[in-house]
Every structure is written in C-alpha cells, then in structure tokens.
Amino acid sequence: MKRAISAEPVLPRATKDLSDDFLRGSDFPEDLDPFADGVLMKHQAEWVADKSDLKICPKGRRTGITFAEALDDTLIAAAAPSAGGDNVFYIGDTKDKGREFIGYVAKFAKTVAKELVEIGEFMFKDQLKDGTIRDIPAFRCVFASGFRVEALSSRPENIRGLQGIVVIDEAAFHRNVRGVLDAVNALLIWGGKIRVISSHNGVLNPVNELIKEARAGKIPFSIHEVTFADAIRNGLYKRVCTMRGKKWSPKAEQKWEAKIRGAYGVRVAAMRQELDAIPAEQEGAALTxxxxxxxxxxxxxxxxxxxxxxxxxxxxxxxxxxxxxxxxxxxxxxxxxxxxxxxxxxxxxxxxxxxxxxxxxxxxxxxxxxxxxxxxxxxxxxxxxxxxxxxxxxxxxxxxxxxxxxxxxxxxxxxxxxxxxxxxxxxxxxxxxxxxxxxxxxxxxxxxxxxxxxxxxxxxxxxxxxxxxxxxxxxxxxxxxxxxxxxxxxxxxxxxxxxxxxxxxxxxxxxFDYVPASQADQFNDNVPMFEQPASGGLIPRISGGLF
CATH class of the missing domain: 3.30.420.240 (Nucleotidyltransferase; domain 5)
Known part of the structure; x- marks a missing residue:
C-alpha cells in the first residue's frame, strides 16, 4: 500500500490545520496510523488494494468505504508522477459529504505525507452543454507533489473536462445518475480511473443496472459488495466500542445490531436496502x-x-x-x-x-x-x-x-x-x-x-x-x-x-363504429355488427351499451 512520496519543494500552505473544521461530527483520533495493523477493516483494505481502473462498491450505510477511499486518494495525490501520482476529483451527493471527505484527506496527509496540506474553498468552472459557464463551490487539498484532491459540492455537467481519478459517492442518489456514469467513461481515454460507491436507491436505479451489467461481465468493473453484516463481521462494532470507550462483547454486538435493524420498524425493504445492499423493488416502485x-x-x-x-x-x-x-x-x-x-x-x-x-x-x-x-x-x-x-x-x-x-x-x-x-x-x-x-x-x-x-x-x-x-x-x-x-x-x-x-x-x-361515407348507405341495421363490411372512415354510428 506504500507509495513514493514526492520530494519536490513544498507549496505554500495554510498556517493553521483546518481539517477539524471540515470533519464535522467525525471521530478521527489524532494518533491514528492508517498503516497500523487492524486500522482498516478487511473490506476497506481489499478496496484500497484493488488498483483496477474501474471499481464499484454497492454497500450498506456507514460501512467505511468512503473513509478507505480518502486514504487511498491521499496516497495517490501525495505520490510523485513517477510513482503513479494523480489528481483526484470527489463528487458526493451533498455538500457536507464533500467537506467531510476533504477533512479525511487533510488528516491522512498530515499522518502519511507528514505535511500540512493547504485546504481551501474555491469556485470550480463548469461548462454547460450550451457553452455557458457556471461556478460550483468546491474544496481543495493541494499536495507538495503538485497534485490535488478536489471535492465538488455540486454535480458538474462537464465531468468529461476532469482528468484524473473520479470518485462518485452515493451515486444512486445523484440527480442525473446515467449522465454522470456515461460522462466519466471518457476519462479512461487518457488513463483516468473511476470509483463508484453507493448504497442502493431502488431496483430500477441506473446504478443497480450498472452493477448487474458488471456482474454479467458486460462491463469491466471490479465489484466490491459490502453489507452492514460484512462490516460487523470485519470489526465495525469493535471500532465503535473503541471510539466510545465501551467494552466489546459478542452479546453487546448482537444487541447493537438488533437495535440498528429494529429502528426501521416494519420498513423491512428499506432496512434491507440501506443495510444489506439489496435494492428495494418496492422502494419507490409502484409495481413489482x-x-x-x-x-x-x-x-x-x-x-x-x-x-x-x-x-x-x-x-x-x-x-x-x-x-x-x-x-x-x-x-x-x-x-x-x-x-x-x-x-x-x-x-x-x-x-x-x-x-x-x-x-x-x-x-x-x-x-x-x-x-x-x-x-x-x-x-x-x-x-x-x-x-x-x-x-x-x-x-x-x-x-x-x-x-x-x-x-x-x-x-x-x-x-x-x-x-x-x-x-x-x-x-x-x-x-x-x-x-x-x-x-x-x-x-x-x-x-x-x-x-x-x-x-x-x-x-x-x-x-x-x-x-x-x-x-x-x-x-x-x-x-x-x-x-x-x-x-x-x-x-x-x-x-x-x-x-x-x-x-x-x-x-x-x-x-361508435366509423364507416366510410361511401359505405354509410350500405350499413344494414338488420345484420350483426361483426358481420358488417370493414369499417374505416368518418361517419359515426352509435352502438350504445357495453356489449
């Protein structure tokens, strides 16, 4: 997982670590070593280790894939060009997701690259289909390597204009999912990479269609499915206990999982979709x-x-x-x-x-x-x-x-x-x-x-x-x-x-039966309707009744 870190001159940086301002409500210990054994859960480590150009992760909520992606992206942006360094563009479904992602990157940069990266907010220039330009608020971490990680707080239309690694988080909840997925494919031409991370949003969502095509071997995406149960099995609750200062036990873990699942009440389809990565056919769908x-x-x-x-x-x-x-x-x-x-x-x-x-x-x-x-x-x-x-x-x-x-x-x-x-x-x-x-x-x-x-x-x-x-x-x-x-x-x-x-x-x-004007005089009321000459014209004849 180690990469060569750029030894190029360090760019100007902010004099204050702003990452805590971006990690709203997140628990991120100051002494966290992302390379330490056991810090990453099994599914997180497998996601980071997969260097495929195209990766997709259908997942349960809060299973830590975005956290692992932030670590991987930090290593990539901090690396020299000769070591595979590149720019990273993160596209979340909300502005807060972008802030949190940039906070993770900044924290990892401090630990991994031993540098306080510059964090800033700027306006991303997005060119629309009609040629006009709009400004999208975005967040940026700039590394000494010259590469950067940018989190766009709104979905850009001109994704084809990006070049590097594009991360689409909670893709199934984007406004124009299919347009986003179609556009990022152009990045592959110049060596870009695509990471799609998402919980499900119904069986008919284009992301679910993408997953089915990948599983059928129609498109070359590497698939990592991570459910809530997978995360628990890989140590999720143990990490919760560590963060909260609680004692872990198998009984406490079972009780905790039951509480999480029980919070959905009778909404079993929603629970299975959000936790078990099973798209709900009835979630939004009117007909099964x-x-x-x-x-x-x-x-x-x-x-x-x-x-x-x-x-x-x-x-x-x-x-x-x-x-x-x-x-x-x-x-x-x-x-x-x-x-x-x-x-x-x-x-x-x-x-x-x-x-x-x-x-x-x-x-x-x-x-x-x-x-x-x-x-x-x-x-x-x-x-x-x-x-x-x-x-x-x-x-x-x-x-x-x-x-x-x-x-x-x-x-x-x-x-x-x-x-x-x-x-x-x-x-x-x-x-x-x-x-x-x-x-x-x-x-x-x-x-x-x-x-x-x-x-x-x-x-x-x-x-x-x-x-x-x-x-x-x-x-x-x-x-x-x-x-x-x-x-x-x-x-x-x-x-x-x-x-x-x-x-x-x-x-x-x-x-009504419509018959040609030329045939109107030929219509015989004494002959059953289904034995009349073929209809086809403008002169209506009222039949009345249902049968």
Whole structure:
C-alpha cells in the first residue's frame, strides 16, 4: 500500500490545520496510523488494494468505504508522477459529504505525507452543454507533489473536462445518475480511473443496472459488495466500542445490531436496502415484476417501425404511400382479427426523436378485463405519418368507446387532430399531478385486480417497472431512461399509453363504429355488427351499451 512520496519543494500552505473544521461530527483520533495493523477493516483494505481502473462498491450505510477511499486518494495525490501520482476529483451527493471527505484527506496527509496540506474553498468552472459557464463551490487539498484532491459540492455537467481519478459517492442518489456514469467513461481515454460507491436507491436505479451489467461481465468493473453484516463481521462494532470507550462483547454486538435493524420498524425493504445492499423493488416502485408478469400473455403482437432521419425529407406523396404500405402489411392483418362484438379503446403516448410513440388499443371483454389487442411503437416517425398511422388504427377499431392521447408538448398536435376527427370520443390529456393521482393509481390497481392484460415483452415489462411514487403520486420519473432491445431510448412509453387506454375504458362514453361515407348507405341495421363490411372512415354510428 506504500507509495513514493514526492520530494519536490513544498507549496505554500495554510498556517493553521483546518481539517477539524471540515470533519464535522467525525471521530478521527489524532494518533491514528492508517498503516497500523487492524486500522482498516478487511473490506476497506481489499478496496484500497484493488488498483483496477474501474471499481464499484454497492454497500450498506456507514460501512467505511468512503473513509478507505480518502486514504487511498491521499496516497495517490501525495505520490510523485513517477510513482503513479494523480489528481483526484470527489463528487458526493451533498455538500457536507464533500467537506467531510476533504477533512479525511487533510488528516491522512498530515499522518502519511507528514505535511500540512493547504485546504481551501474555491469556485470550480463548469461548462454547460450550451457553452455557458457556471461556478460550483468546491474544496481543495493541494499536495507538495503538485497534485490535488478536489471535492465538488455540486454535480458538474462537464465531468468529461476532469482528468484524473473520479470518485462518485452515493451515486444512486445523484440527480442525473446515467449522465454522470456515461460522462466519466471518457476519462479512461487518457488513463483516468473511476470509483463508484453507493448504497442502493431502488431496483430500477441506473446504478443497480450498472452493477448487474458488471456482474454479467458486460462491463469491466471490479465489484466490491459490502453489507452492514460484512462490516460487523470485519470489526465495525469493535471500532465503535473503541471510539466510545465501551467494552466489546459478542452479546453487546448482537444487541447493537438488533437495535440498528429494529429502528426501521416494519420498513423491512428499506432496512434491507440501506443495510444489506439489496435494492428495494418496492422502494419507490409502484409495481413489482411478479405482479406485472402475471398480467402478461404470449401471442399479443408488438409492431415497431423506426424511420431513417432523411425519411422526413421525402416528398409528401412518397411518405404517405410508404406509410400506407407499412400499415397494410403490418396493421391490417391485426385489425381484421378484432372482435366486432366488443368495445375497444386506445391510449397513445407521443414521442418524436427521443422516446417512442406508443399506441395501445384494448378490447373490453365481457368479464370487464381490458385486453391489449396489439401495441404499435414508432421511432423517429414524422408528425404527419404518425397522424396517418393513428387514424389507420382508430378508424378500424370496432365499437370505439374511447381514446386518450398525451397532449403535452409536441403531442398536443396529434391529440388535437384526433379530437377534431373523433370528437368527444377522444380525450386530450394533460398529464398533470391531479391526473396521475387518480388515473395512474387506478391503472396500477388493475394489476392487483387482474383487469388488464399486456403482451409478454421485456421492454414493456421495463416500461411498467419504471412507474414509481414521485412526491406522493405514481408516474415515470422525468430522469428515468432505459434502452430497449432495439437500442432506442425508452421512457416508460407503453406504461403511459396503457394507463391512458385504461383511463379511456373507465369513461362513461357511448361506442361508435366509423364507416366510410361511401359505405354509410350500405350499413344494414338488420345484420350483426361483426358481420358488417370493414369499417374505416368518418361517419359515426352509435352502438350504445357495453356489449
């Protein structure tokens, strides 16, 4: 663990040891020797000894990994360039974490490097995506080696601009976790290293996804999982006793652990997440995987269409012709099979270039179960062609009794066009807090009541797992993103479309069949509806009733 310490001239330093001011509420004995046997617990020593470029530690709370990281970073910053010295950037989830980390580094520097490093607060220049600069308060320890340890008190956007070793502490609680993780990978190009340390924040958090990918061997991260039980087994309570002047005994240790765990009460999932490093599927999540999969069935088609970027520049007639051809080949066979005796509804969640547009038609069965007929997913499809596809589907839904479309942002155009075409049958929905509280709750309850059926598909499963409690109501968190099997970004698209379809199915609306004006005179009231000619047009006929 020893490193060569730089013998270069010492930089100007503060005349007063300020580290105690930074170690707020921390117990750090003046005579602590970090190299002494037994000072570091087994899991701490293993973390420091691992020199991998990429390391990740899913952990229980207060297990001492950040303490060990501070020691390692002190050795690195104090070392000469020839001995592997480098700059270190610590990014915590709170300002106090940064202060505490810098305090640890300063204390270790005094012990290890035998120098009183300069501690200071400064403004870190962070360049945003639009080119503007913002100042982030940060703390710094400067070593005689010329290297420094900086703790940034706010998450920088321009992490790619950092060069050295980057430590992301409590990564699962950062505002833009995925953006942080994506950005630090650029550091590897010039020999940088990445350390990710975090307790869990739900099974769907990107950090948990990163851990699963590492365990599957998809990414070259070295994994160190440290639970509260591991830390106790490695001597955590013995250190607590030493700090507090108490006598250690196995019985006292068991009583202490029971007290810590008992403080969570009935919140067993929270206790397991925070202490045992087991991500809570219910911690924030509105639906469990088991509940979703129970309501999935084989054989329900999913039709996906992704357009190239230049498709929008085709002549209008060519785009329309290509779209009609796609609809005839992919949607008509599915629409022809629909049961004309049943009412149908649909929901639509709009996306243009980033997320997908999802169209989810549902059949209302005689048992009142809403069964998904099929799912349409559109990626990078121009506005006009989305309108043509939506109209192609809805025109042919037997006994249309309702539809609901996401009217936020760019989705307002398609929602307005649908409302103009179908009248009061279709609702333009602004996905507000009030709507989420009422309608998304009802949709989630449908899984417990077994009154909704979805296609059996991994992407649709992930979309519904994304539904979470945010500020007391259920929605897809704004910063939640997943990658579909096709490589495109997803933002819970089919979950939103499904919820909108379910919402439409609960409205007290009459059902309509739409037939072409040219066929209106041919419609025979004496022939059962499901034996009528294929519908598709603008002339509505009221069917009334549920069945």
């Amino acid at each position: 995987r088991v509940l979703i999969e129970r309501q999935m069935q084989d054989g329900i088609p999913i039709v996906r269409w992704a357009c190239s970027d230049d498709f929008k520049n085709w002549p209008e007639e060519s785009r329309t012709a290509e779209t009609k051809k796609w609809c005839e080949e992919n949607l008509k066979p599915l629409l022809d099979k629909l049961d004309h005796r049943r009412q149908h509804v649909f929901g639509e969640d709009f996306g243009r270039k980033g997320d997908a547009t999802a169209i989810v038609p549902m059949e209302i069965g005689q048992d009142l179960v809403r069964r998904t007929c099929f799912v349409v997913e559109l990626h990078n499809v121009p506005f006009d062609q989305q309108r043509e596809i939506l109209f192609y589907v809805v025109d042919r839904l037997p006994r249309l009794s309702g539809g609901a479309l996401d009217a936020r942002g760019n989705g307002a155009y398609l929602a307005e066009k649908a409302s103009q075409r179908y009248g009061a049958t279709v609702v333009e929905v602004q996905l507000s807090e009030a709507w989420y509280k009422l309608e998304m709750t009802a949709y989630v309850m449908a899984f417990s009541d077994q009154t909704v059926i979805l296609p059996k598909d991994a992407d649709i499963l992930a979309d519904h797992q994304a539904l979470a409690y945010v500020n007391g109501y259920i929605k897809v968190p704004d910063d939640h993103r997943t990658k579909g099997a096709d490589g495109f970004d997803r933002h819970g698209d089919t979950a939103i479309a499904g919820a909108l379809a379910y919402f439409a199915s609960r409205a007290d609306l009459e059902s």
